[in-house]
Amino acid sequence: MNRTYVTNQVSEIQTTLPSAIWHYVPAKDNPADCASRRVSALGFSSFSLYWNGPKWLPNSDDRPSSPFEPPDSSVDMEERVKVNLVVFKKNHWYLFHPYSSLGRLLRITALCFRFYNAMTHISKITSPYTTASELHQAHLSLIRHEQHRAFPEEIAVSKEKDDVSKRSRLLKFNPFGDGELLRVGGRLKHYLLSFNEKHPLLLPSDCILTKIVIEDCHRRCLHVAHNHENLPPTKWALGRVIKLHHGRDGLIRVVKLKTQRGTVTRPLLKFCLLPRATSDPKEVTSEIV
Structure with a gap:
């Protein structure tokens, strides 16, 4: 943890509560941390640190000294500004x-x-x-x-x-x-x-x-x-008839078409005539182009 931050926090606490007496307690001797040290329920009943406190607690001479330097009154207190940021992301449904x-x-x-x-x-x-x-x-x-x-x-x-x-x-x-x-x-x-x-x-x-x-x-x-x-049919590709294929009976059932992507062979059932508008918009005729 940042030492400057801790020093400023300690200085603020001592300023807020000037009559209180504060002393340093190492983390290993802090009874409040017993629950986070994986102590079993059976071992907790005989856990001396929780029930009796640190060993140096009865004797003030054995109290550990703080590793931090006393706060410098000339140092400005750190100003912490809380900013709430809301991010809204437009996701797909x-x-x-x-x-x-x-x-x-x-x-x-x-x-x-x-x-x-x-x-x-x-x-x-x-x-x-x-x-x-x-x-x-x-x-x-x-x-x-x-x-x-x-x-x-x-x-x-x-x-x-x-x-x-x-x-x-x-x-x-x-x-x-x-x-x-x-x-x-x-x-x-x-x-x-x-x-x-x-x-x-x-x-x-x-x-x-x-x-x-x-x-x-x-x-x-x-x-x-x-x-x-x-x-x-109105969505089919456009094409032009370039060859007729006669059957043995003389009837035409298959034609060859030239399209934008090349030539294809299609039966008569798989192509249709293009609509052609006459003078009357409501009357539509068809022809092969």
Whole structure:
């Protein structure tokens, strides 16, 4: 222990209680430390130091001297300032960590909301299974939670119908508020696509939920770039027919396509015609390009 610190503490005690008489007691002779010296219950009954005190206690001449020098009155007392520091760390939601599957995460979240709604009498449980609506609401709730964690300023601005700051990392996405959610804006609003395709929801890149969503997409696609059986036709890769394969009966069942990543051979059932808008936006025809 710092000798200066001990000296200052002793000086403060003697100043506070000037009429008291203080003497030095070595640690080995301190009866207050008996409990921390691994003394058994049987040996404690005959432990002389605890019951009788140090051997030098009856004779003041044998009292040990202090190894510390007397306090110097010219030395300023040490000033100790107590500072309370509170550290708040924004961690990811604990619910994301135990589950690596998006489907399981959505089911657990939906069951949590179902239990809360039942306890607060918001809704009644009508089925033992989670419904598509409950899973959809659970998905939106998880996205909303991560957006509020990662983009609090952008969400506050979107509620006021103002533009995001030029220093925002979402500026290039031209985000806009959809209730309490942030979506991608831009010129896609003029395309013949669904609302979710034109304005996808935003998620931060460092989010565990983002990683889970991407991994779920890879699983559904079987981790193969040209396999689109689990995606809707509008999400398939674009290609151009370069060769027709006739069968023995003269019918065409297989074609060769040229895509951005090379040429592939596909049966007719695994490619679709591109939609082409006519003069009437509500009427859509298709053609091969």
